[in-house]
Amino acid sequence: xxxxxxxxxxxxxxxxxxxxxxxxxxxxxxxxxxxxxxxxxxxxxxxxxxxxxxxxxxxxxxxxxxxxxxxxxxxxxxxxxxxxxxxxxxxxxxxxxxxxxxxxxxxxxxxxxxxxxxxxxxxxxxxxxxxxxxxxxxxxxxxxxxxxxxxxxxxxxxxxxxxxxxxxxxxxxxxxxxxxxxxxxxxxxxxxxxxxxxxxxxxxxxxxxxxxxxxxxxxxxxxxxxxxxxxxxxxxxxxxxxxxxxxxxxxxxxxxxxxxxxxxxxxxxxxxxxxxxxxxxxxxxxxxxxxxxxxxxxxxxxxxxxxxxxxxxxxxxxxxxxxxxxxxxxxxxxxxxxxxxxxxxxxxxxxxxxxxxxxxxxxxxxxxxxxxxxxxxxxxxxxxxxxxxxxxxxxxxxxxxxxxxxxxxxxxxxxxxxxxxxxxxxxxxxxxxxxxxxxxxxxxxxxxxxxxxxxxxxxxxxxxxxxxxxxxxxxxxxxxxxxxxxxxxxxxxxxxxxxxxxxxxxxxxxxxxxxxxxxxxxxxxxxxxxxxxxxxxxxxxxxxxxxxxxxxxxxxxxxxxxxxxxxxxxxxxxxxxxxxxxxxxxxxxxxxxxxxxxxxxxxxxxxxxxxxxxxxxxxxxxxxxxxxxxxxxxxxxxxxxxxxxxxxxxxxxxxxxxxxxxxxxxxxxxxxxxxxxxxxxxxxxxxxxxxxxxxxxxxxxxxxxxxxxxxxx
Amino acid sequence: xxxxxxxxxxxxxxxxxxxxxxxxxxxxxxxxxxxxxxxxxxxxxxxxxxxxxxxxxxxxxxxxxxxxxxxxxxxxxxxxxxxxxxxxxxxxxxxxxxxxxxxxxxxxxxxxxxxxxxxxxxxxxxxxxxxxxxxxxxxxxxxxxxxxxxxxx
Numbered sequence: 001x002x003x004x005x006x007x008x009x010x011x012x013x014x015x016x017x018x019x020x021x022x023x024x025x026x027x028x029x030x031x032x033x034x035x036x037x038x039x040x041x042x043x044x045x046x047x048x049x050x051x052x053x054x055x056x057x058x059x060x061x062x063x064x065x066x067x068x069x070x071x072x073x074x075x076x077x078x079x080x081x082x083x084x085x086x087x088x089x090x091x092x093x094x095x096x097x098x099x100x101x102x103x104x105x106x107x108x109x110x111x112x113x114x115x116x117x118x119x120x121x122x123x124x125x126x127x128x129x130x131x132x133x134x135x136x137x138x139x140x141x142x143x144x145x146x147x148x149x150x151x152x153x154x155x156x157x158x159x160x161x162x163x164x165x166x167x168x169x170x171x172x173x174x175x176x177x178x179x180x181x182x183x184x185x186x187x188x189x190x191x192x193x194x195x196x197x198x199x200x201x202x203x204x205x206x207x208x209x210x211x212x213x214x215x216x217x218x219x220x221x222x223x224x225x226x227x228x229x230x231x232x233x234x235x236x237x238x239x240x241x242x243x244x245x246x247x248x249x250x251x252x253x254x255x256x257x258x259x260x261x262x263x264x265x266x267x268x269x270x271x272x273x274x275x276x277x278x279x280x281x282x283x284x285x286x287x288x289x290x291x292x293x294x295x296x297x298x299x300x301x302x303x304x305x306x307x308x309x310x311x312x313x314x315x316x317x318x319x320x321x322x323x324x325x326x327x328x329x330x331x332x333x334x335x336x337x338x339x340x341x342x343x344x345x346x347x348x349x350x351x352x353x354x355x356x357x358x359x360x361x362x363x364x365x366x367x368x369x370x371x372x373x374x375x376x377x378x379x380x381x382x383x384x385x386x387x388x389x390x391x392x393x394x395x396x397x398x399x400x401x402x403x404x405x406x407x408x409x410x411x412x413x414x415x416x417x418x419x420x421x422x423x424x425x426x427x428x429x430x431x432x433x434x435x436x437x438x439x440x441x442x443x444x445x446x447x448x449x450x451x452x453x454x455x456x457x458x459x460x461x462x463x464x465x466x467x468x469x470x471x472x473x474x475x476x477x478x479x480x481x482x483x484x485x486x487x488x489x490x491x492x493x494x495x496x497x498x499x500x501x502x503x504x505x506x507x508x509x510x511x512x513x514x515x516x517x518x519x520x521x522x523x524x525x526x527x528x529x530x531x532x533x534x535x536x537x538x539x540x541x542x543x544x545x546x547x548x549x550x551x552x553x554x555x556x557x558x559x560x561x562x563x564x565x566x567x568x569x570x571x572x573x574x575x576x577x578x579x580x581x582x583x584x585x586x587x588x589x590x591x592x593x594x595x596x597x598x599x600x601x602x603x604x605x606x607x608x609x610x611x612x613x614x615x616x617x618x619x620x621x622x623x624x625x626x627x628x629x630x631x632x633x634x635x636x637x638x639x640x641x642x643x644x645x646x647x648x649x650x651x652x653x654x655x656x657x658x659x660x661x662x663x664x665x666x667x668x669x670x671x672x673x674x675x676x677x678x679x680x681x682x683x684x685x686x687x688x689x690x691x692x693x694x695x696x697x698x699x700x701x702x703x704x705x706x707x708x709x710x711x712x713x
Numbered sequence: 714x715x716x717x718x719x720x721x722x723x724x725x726x727x728x729x730x731x732x733x734x735x736x737x738x739x740x741x742x743x744x745x746x747x748x749x750x751x752x753x754x755x756x757x758x759x760x761x762x763x764x765x766x767x768x769x770x771x772x773x774x775x776x777x778x779x780x781x782x783x784x785x786x787x788x789x790x791x792x793x794x795x796x797x798x799x800x801x802x803x804x805x806x807x808x809x810x811x812x813x814x815x816x817x818x819x820x821x822x823x824x825x826x827x828x829x830x831x832x833x834x835x836x837x838x839x840x841x842x843x844x845x846x847x848x849x850x851x852x853x854x855x856x857x858x859x860x861x862x863x864x865x866x
Contacts, residue, residue, distance in 0.1 A: 097811030097848045224807050231812035232800040232819065234748020234788030241747035249742065274714055274731060292742040294734045297754075354752060354760065354813040354847040403750070403813030404847050435753045615807055619850070623810055626849025649757040649845060657842045660851035662834075 060088075061101065061227040062120030073196035075156050075204070077130050078149070079108060085180055085193030087114045092124035092131035093141040094375050095227075096353075096405030097623070098679045099616040100141050102225045106612050107146055110218040111153030111210055114192070115180030121226050126370075126377025126397030134378040134399075137410055137508060139580035139677025142612060146675045154208045162205075163198035164190045213610065213672070220670070222615035227401075239371040239400040240358045240430060247360070247428035248277060250421050251296045252285040254437050257309040257642035258503040262286060266304035273299045280424065287421055293432060300434075311503040311642035316447070319639060320345065322500035323449035323470040330453040331466035331481065331494055337455035339464065340531045344452070344520045345704045347636030348644075349445035349509055350652060355403020356438040361418035362428035367394040370419065373402035375410040383412050384419050407508035411443055439652060440644040443507030444637055446471040446499075450520045454490075460532035462543065465493035467524070469517065473506060474499025485517045487578050488525060488543035503642055510627060511680035514579055515687075519705075522575035522688030527701060536692065537562050537574050548671050549578045552605040553585040559667060560587035560603040569593060570600065571696025575688035580677030582608040584621070586628075586689035589661075592697045595709040597633055599690060601663040606681065609673035618666040621682040625664065628686025630655035636706050717777050721746065722790025730777050737761040737772035740787060748788035748816045752845070759844030762817035763787050769824035769840070788816035791823060799823055802861035810848035818844055822858045831862050 063086060070083035080088045089105045101121045109119050124131050157177055164182035165172040167190065174185040180192045213219075230237050255261060265286055267279040275295025280287040286303060290296030324343075333339045360371040361384075368388050374380050377399035385392045402409050418431040433441070448471035455464030465484055476497035484493040495517070509515060529539035537557045544550045553576050557563075566572060569591055576585040589601040604621045611617045634653045638645045646652040691702035700712035718727050719736075721744060728743045740746045740763070752760030754773050761772035764786035791797045795804070799819050802808075809815045818841060825832055825840035832840070837858050846854065 097809075099810070224804065225809070227812075228804040228807060228809060229795055231809035231815050232803040233792075233795040234746075234816045236747045238747075238750075238813065240741075240751075243745055243747075292734075292738060293751075294731065294738040294742070298731075352847060354750075354758075354811060354845070356751070402811060404811040432751065435755075619807065619810060619853070622852055623849035626846075626851065629849075648755055649753050650755065654845050654847065655849060655851075656845060657838050657851045657854065660849070660855075664852045 060120065060122045061230060063118060065120070071197045071200060073156070073160070073199040075159065076152060078152050079156055081156070081192050081196050083193045083196050085115065085118050085191050086120055087112065087118055087180075087192070088120045088122055090122050090124050092134050093145070094134070094136040094373070094377065094399060094402055094405065094409070095123070096136070096373070096375065096402035096409065098620060099225050099613065100136070101227060102223055103142055103612045103616060104145065104149055105226060106218050106223060107149040108153040110216060111150045112157045113177040113179065116218060116223070118180055119226070123399055126374070126379075126381040126399055128378035128382065129392070131378070135376045135410065136405070137375055137407060138512075139582070139680040142675050143581055143677050150210045151208070154210045155205060158205050158208045159199045159202040160192055160195050162202045163195045166202070167198060219612050220610065220614065223613050224615065237401045238355055238403055239360055239373050240432065242360060242371050242400075244360060244362055244428040244430070247362075247430050248425065249290050249293045249296045250287050250418075250429050250431045251293065251300050251434055252282070252287045252417075252437060253300045253303050253305060254285040254441055255307050255309070255643075256440070257307065257311060258441075258505060259311050259642065260284060260307040260309045263306045263308045269304065270299040270302040273302055278425070279303070280421070289421070289425065297434070309642055314503055314642045315640050316347070316638040319447060319472045319500060319502055320449060323447070323472060326470040326498050326500055327449070327451045327468050330451070330468065331464070331492065333453060333455040333464040333466070334457070337457050337463050338531055339453060339455045340527060341451070341453045342524060342527060342701070342703060344450040344523065346448045346516050346519065347638060347705065348447045348504060348506070349515070349631060349635065350439050350442045350637050350644075350646070351404070351406045351408035351509060352439055352652060352654065353402070353404030353406060353408055356435050357408070357414040357433035358431055359415040359418035360428065360430045361415065361422040363388055363419055363422040366390070367396070368419065369396045369398070370415055371398045371400055372415045373400045373405075373409060374415060375402070375405050375407070376412070379412055380415045383416055387416060387419050388423060406510045407512070408442060410508060435649070436647040440647050442644075443505045445509035445515055446473065446475070446506040447504070448472075448516045450516070452520070452524045454524060454528045454531070456528060456532040460534050462488070462490045462528055462532070465490045467495040467521065469495060469497045469520070471497070471499045471516065472502035472504065475513065484521070486521050486525065487546060487549055487576060488540065489545050490543065504639060510624065511683045514577065514680070514684040518577050518684035519687045522685060523691050523702065526573070526688070526692045526695065535563070540574070540576065546578055546583070548607050548673065549576060549583040551671070552576065552583045552607050552669060555667060555669060556585035556587045556603055556605040559605065559665065560601075562587060569697060571693045571698070573689045573692030573694070573696055575685040575692060577681065577685040579684070580681050581674065582606065582676035582678065582681045584681050584685055586625070586685045588689040588693045590690065590693040590697055592694060592709060597694060597707070597709060599629055599659065599661045602661050603665045604682070605667045605669060607669045607671045607673070608676040608678055608681070609671060610675050611668050611670060612675065614668045617668050617678055620678050621666045622664055624682025625686045626655045626660060627683050628690060629659050632687045632690040632705060632707055633659075634706050717780070719777065719780050719785060720782070721785045722787060723784075728777070732778035733776045735773045736763065736775050736777055736780060736785060739777050740772065746787050746789050750813055750816060752814065752817070757845070758814070758817075759821060760814045760817040762820040762844070764820055764824055767824065767827055769821045786820070788820060791819065797823065798861040798864045799826065799857070802857040802864065806853050806857040806860060808850050808853040808857050810850055814844060814846045818846065818854055822861070825858070826862055832858065
């Protein structure tokens with residue numbers, strides 16, 4: 001079983017259906033549908049063909065085509081092979097650090113038998129008509145697109161083979177392919193680049209089989225990211241890096257409270273700042289326009305504003321009280337069983353992407369061009385068309401690299417703001433949300449309060465589990481008892497969800513509700529094991545019904561040396577998670593000294609079914625674990641006077657290098673299951689493994705996050 | 714507004730700016746070198762790190778009026794073609810995830826290796842410990858710095 005995957009992730013409403021759709025369209029690459037996509041390419045290139053004024057348009061990575069003479073072979077919107085053999089794969093999902101560009105390129109290149117050194121990636125613009133839903137989140141990209149991408153590679157390969165066979169006058173079945181070349185029965189060789197013109201004339205075959213896993217040469221191998229060189233050399237790859245002639249710079253002063261609005265503003269001092277061009281009150285914010293960012297920032301600081309605040313009474317304390325009050329009766333526990341209970345409190349979490357929110361928009365009478373790093377560039381295009389009244393084909397959205405996303409960049413608020421300003425000013429606008437704007441006006445992971453009851457019988461078997469999760473705001477569809485979201489066979493186990501009203505905006509944060517449910521469940525199952533007098537690893541293992549999960553848990557325990565002694569003051573904790581088509585287990589060692597917790601070691605074992613790029617999987621697990629360290633021990637957003645208290649890294653302390661364990665071991669297991677998800681998977685068991693390790697070290701349970709050792713009882 | 718003559722990556726630039734404008738914005742908005750990133754504006758994250766006469770500096774905390782004749786080096790000027798040992802190690806070790814903080818990390822690491830060619834873990838942590846990588850690539854950053862130190866030897 002898996003938890004309900006949240007539909008709040010922007011643009012992902014159709015992610016479940018996309019699997020079928022992707023598979024269907026891939027399976028049905030008839031001439032009409034396959035070539036139909038060419039129409040899409042034509043349309044999208046026509047779109048981009050008006051003269052862009054900027055220094056960069058769509059990001060491209062990998063070896064450049066020399067632009068050799070001859071026709072490229074461009075069977076659809078996703079693939080182009082140039083006469084010099086460069087294979088360009090267009091990626092219509094957003095890369096926010098998860099390396100999806102490289103993953104997608106590997107999926108196509110595998111079936112194409114491409115020469116990996118000649119594979120290049122280009123980012124798709126926001127364009128739903130050509131690429132379908134481009135919403136990126138919920139660890140869905142590989143899961144929903146692998147079949148389509150592999151079919152594209154396999155079909156193109158079949159056409160290249162047919163082209164070579166035709167030239168040699170042999171049967172295609174006598175030919176084989178290898179690393180960008182077709183090899184004939186007598187050892188003749190033609191490179192894909194040499195075949196582009198001929199391949200175009202080959203009828204598109206349908207139902208071309210894809211490889212059996214045993215034939216994989218690229219999938220499953222550790223590949224370096226195709227865009228590494230650009231990161232390491234400072235290439236202009238993020239939205240704000242582009243240069244648009246005549247652009248003005250904008251920042252906003254925002255209401256200190258979530259539902260506040262401008263009451264009065266005195267902008268006389270701001271307008272005197274050299275370089276300040278304009279001050280525009282916009283309801284819940286005041287935009288300051290400058291000739292450069294610094295002028296706009298200084299202007300913003302010089303504003304004298306007062307705000308209406310209809311939710312001034314709201315604070316973390318009032319929200320906590322409302323959530324605690326929303327807890328009702330627990331399910332009855334069996335008589336004569338040993339019953340334990342606990343409450344857990346989790347704070348709002350800011351996404352705090354390394355790249356603060358920003359967008360560049362250029363709205364003209366007859367067109368609109370946007371540069372943004374978005375998890376839903378197709379939605380940005382649709383919203384901008386509505387906001388400007390322009391036809392959809394006159395709105396071009398360049399989806400740039402995202403300097404982190406974690407769910408926040410599914411929101412359309414920041415590009416919409418840039419479009420609004422550009423429309424008002426009739427000029428290109430480069431809009432920054434300052435770090436303070438970004439952190440204080442996030443769509444936060446909700447604050448939650450959890451009340452749990454559990455029971456074990458005299459033999460130490462669990463016989464009761466009742467979990468009430470109350471969050472602000474509630475995301476529950478109803479308040480009935482439902483599945484508990486645990487991985488363990490406990491009779492009668494159930495969870496119910498509810499909550500309380502809040503002015504605090506919330507949204508998906510890496511792994512969404514699993515950031516709360518799995519964290520709390522994995523802490524409480526540990527408590528139940530303790531109450532049963534059982535080892536927390538053995539207790540879990542005996543109750544897990546999913547074989548893949550059991551295997552990763554066992555492997556994690558084995559790799560970590562579960563049960564071997566640690567020095568006094570140190571402890572070892574375990575936790576696991578099953579979701580997004582993947583399974584993971586963490587074993588963590590910590591040392592608690594005074595009020596300081598040092599994470600000494602992390603062992604993570606992950607089964608993503610078939611790992612496309614194990615190097616990328618390892619990176620995601622390492623990174624998500626640092627999110628776990630940060631949110632288990634350091635970061636949280638609190639509310640006072642209806643607004644966020646924390647505003648920057650000085651008050652929202654994140655994990656830094658010293659917080660990274662000296663040893664971080666990631667084992668990628670291949671269960672042979674279908675391609676699983678990755679981006680979200682690394683987080684949900686990281687936090688409870690740390691909390692359980694703190695218990696092992698101190699004998700005290702962590703019931704409130706971020707954990708403060710001095711508050712533990 | 715005043716005119717400042719500054720040297721960035723070996724090139725002379727003349728820019729008209731308010732004296733208090735941080736070099737982060739001078740580089741990005743006036744000169745068009747965008748490899749240096751805005752992350753916090755208060756010197757807390759290190760995304761804007763550059764070299765000022767070889768010393769590690771936060772671009773958001775150094776006003777243009779304080780630069781004078783000092784030479785600024787940004788990620789774009791670290792090497793012509795990405796061949797600096799740190800850049801090569803970064804690529805080799807697949808350090809970046811979202812990549813946004815990486816230029817800052819590389820520049821601070823460059824300052825470290827310039828002074829301390831064979832840093833210990835503690836010295837690496839001291840030099841880079843005040844940076845933030847929101848993707849949590851710290852383990853690989855440590856490995857890459859050590860590998861670069863080794864290859865520079």
